[in-house]
Amino acid sequence: MNLFxxxxxxxxxxxxxxxxxxxxxxxxxxxxxxxxxxxxxxxKQIVEIGYYSLPVxxxxxxxxxxxxxxxxxxxxxxxxxxxxxxxxxxxxxTRELGPVLAGLMVSGRIGASIxxxxxxxxxxxxxxxxxxxxxxxxxxxxxxxxxxxILCLPALxxxxxxxxxxxxxxxxxxxxxxxxxxxxxxxxxxLQPIDIISGLVKAAVFGFLIALMGCYHxxxxxxxxxxxxTATTNAVVSSSILILITNYILTELxxx
Amino acid sequence: MSDSExxxxxxxxxxxxxxxxxxxxxxxxxxxxxxxSLVIIGGSGSGKxxxxxxxxxxxxxxxxxxxxxxxxxxxxxxxxxxxxQRGFGFMFQNAALFxxxxxxxxxxxxxxxxxxxxxxxxxxxxxxxxxxxxxxxRMGNLYPSDVSTGIRKVIALAxxxxxxxxIILFDEPTTGLDPLMSKKIDELIxxxxxxxxxxxxxxxxxxxxxxxxxxxxAMLYNGTLIWxxxxxxxxxxxSELVKQFANGYLDGPFSFTNSL
Ligand SMILES: Nc1ncnc2c1ncn2[C@@H]1O[C@H](COP(=O)(O)OP(=O)(O)O)[C@@H](O)[C@H]1O
Ligand SMILES: [Mg+2]
Numbered sequence: 001m002n003l004f005x006x007x008x009x010x011x012x013x014x015x016x017x018x019x020x021x022x023x024x025x026x027x028x029x030x031x032x033x034x035x036x037x038x039x040x041x042x043x044k045q046i047v048e049i050g051y052y053s054l055p056v057x058x059x060x061x062x063x064x065x066x067x068x069x070x071x072x073x074x075x076x077x078x079x080x081x082x083x084x085x086x087x088x089x090x091x092x093x094t095r096e097l098g099p100v101l102a103g104l105m106v107s108g109r110i111g112a113s114i115x116x117x118x119x120x121x122x123x124x125x126x127x128x129x130x131x132x133x134x135x136x137x138x139x140x141x142x143x144x145x146x147x148x149x150i151l152c153l154p155a156l157x158x159x160x161x162x163x164x165x166x167x168x169x170x171x172x173x174x175x176x177x178x179x180x181x182x183x184x185x186x187x188x189x190x191l192q193p194i195d196i197i198s199g200l201v202k203a204a205v206f207g208f209l210i211a212l213m214g215c216y217h218x219x220x221x222x223x224x225x226x227x228x229x230t231a232t233t234n235a236v237v238s239s240s241i242l243i244l245i246t247n248y249i250l251t252e253l254x255x256x
Numbered sequence: 257m258s259d260s261e262x263x264x265x266x267x268x269x270x271x272x273x274x275x276x277x278x279x280x281x282x283x284x285x286x287x288x289x290x291x292x293s294l295v296i297i298g299g300s301g302s303g304k305x306x307x308x309x310x311x312x313x314x315x316x317x318x319x320x321x322x323x324x325x326x327x328x329x330x331x332x333x334x335x336x337x338x339x340x341q342r343g344f345g346f347m348f349q350n351a352a353l354f355x356x357x358x359x360x361x362x363x364x365x366x367x368x369x370x371x372x373x374x375x376x377x378x379x380x381x382x383x384x385x386x387x388x389x390x391x392x393x394r395m396g397n398l399y400p401s402d403v404s405t406g407i408r409k410v411i412a413l414a415x416x417x418x419x420x421x422x423i424i425l426f427d428e429p430t431t432g433l434d435p436l437m438s439k440k441i442d443e444l445i446x447x448x449x450x451x452x453x454x455x456x457x458x459x460x461x462x463x464x465x466x467x468x469x470x471x472x473x474a475m476l477y478n479g480t481l482i483w484x485x486x487x488x489x490x491x492x493x494x495s496e497l498v499k500q501f502a503n504g505y506l507d508g509p510f511s512f513t514n515s516l
Contacts, residue, residue, distance in 0.1 A: 125352040128314050132346040134370035
């Protein structure tokens with residue numbers, strides 16, 4: 001076994017992938033900024049990414065808020081700190097769980113569908129056809145999806161935060177016997193703008209990552225039906241991992 | 257006797273293209289005058305599609321030169337500039353219609369985006385091109401998945417014509433169609449070439465289609481054009497390779513494994 005060979009080869013492969021993703025990101029971002037803009041496609045993506053993801057994100061955050069209230073209550077009663085339940089629910093949701101859960105759910109929904117759609121267009125030569133009709137696929141396909149995703153995720157997270165907090169409230173008031181006004185007071189009293197804003201910034205970054213990975217894997221998919229499957233899987237896996245990694249980095253940047 | 261009559265509409269000189277270390281085209285040259293039609297035949301995987309994708313600007317060339325009307329086309333980094341500068345039409349092997357759009361929107365797409373027409377003008381032009389290829393107004397509202405492969409190719413032809421190209425590249429326009437539909441498509445292609453004096457490069461391995469469409473036929477083998485001539489010479493050639501391919505004999509020098 002030639003250890004140097006293996007290490008060298010994998011390093012080169014890794015650098016190649018990183019290089020390709022960097023070039024793709026650069027082209028994608030500049031297409032988002034420079035005209036022409038395709039407004040109709042962009043609005044369609046807003047509906048697709050924002051509106052149709054609402055049920056998924058809503059359900060996820062609702063039950064997460066509920067379980068958070070339940071679990072933190074169990075924990076906090078052990079040292080008589082039940083009063084912190086509402087605060088913990090609100091802070092965990094706005095800072096971490098809202099953006100991360102919404103990000104992961106949307107990655108499964110939207111990242112996968114973007115990758116499948118674009119790789120199918122690649123395999124069936126529709127991307128080449130766009131070029132022969134003088135249309136840049138980066139501007140026509142990729143930019144609207146990325147911009148829509150960047151804008152939709154914070155909106156989804158904001159709605160998700162509210163629904164999640166409401167879930168915590170439901171459990172707190174109807175199951176754990178909190179007084180409704182007290183619970184709401186405890187929710188808002190320690191909540192600061194930065195808690196919500198940091199969550200929304202995270203969401204925007206996650207939105208970018210989801211669309212970018214979907215587009216990248218779709219655009220560079222292999223040929224044939226297998227290429228479409230691989231592209232879809234890779235898009236979801238890579239964006240999920242990137243979401244979790246950047247989430248840690250952003251938390252550190254915001255709060256340390 | 258003006259100069260422009262003698263400048264070929266399309267001239268391809270010593271074109272080379274590899275993928276990785278796999279050489280696909282190693283020396284392809286030909287020229288075409290206005291209104292003429294060249295058919296390039298060759299086995300599956302011989303690099304026919306790669307050739308016309310290089311000519312159209314979808315792939316960059318490794319080496320060589322392409323001239324349109326005597327003007328050398330450099331290989332811009334951006335394929336869109338390349339496409340616009342060249343004014344080529346391209347009809348894809350599997351039609352490559354946009355399946356998120358209906359038939360009318362498909363045909364109007366190029367008029368809208370390449371010719372920058374407004375919505376109504378693009379629509380009118382699309383209807384005109386659709387009727388030119390014999391597709392009724394009513395069918396315009398259907399989606400590509402609603403119609404047969406043959407009709408999809410007819411629509412792809414209309415979509416290509418709608419950007420008003422001088423040169424059209426056809427990637428296997430009749431492959432996979434029944435004999436009647438093939439004949440119908442060939443008829444339409446000929447009609448368009450003649451009525452608008454378009455220059456056409458068609459690649460195919462369908463010999464009867466090649467005989468119908470070509471003023472001139474060339475054969476691509478091992479990355480180069482090994483033979484070219486008038487269709488009636490095809491079956492009388494001295495080249496064993498060409499004779500074998502044209503007649504479909506199994507015995508002969510033709511290599512079926514493209515180990516290039
Ligand atoms: N984008 C590409 N990357 C790598 N190899 C390719 C690419 N396109 C075509 N090839 C290879 O080039 C060869 C010729 O392909 P093609 O031109 O499609 O053949 P055909 O003559 O049947 O149209 C094939 O071996 C194919 O695998
Ligand atoms: Mg081909």
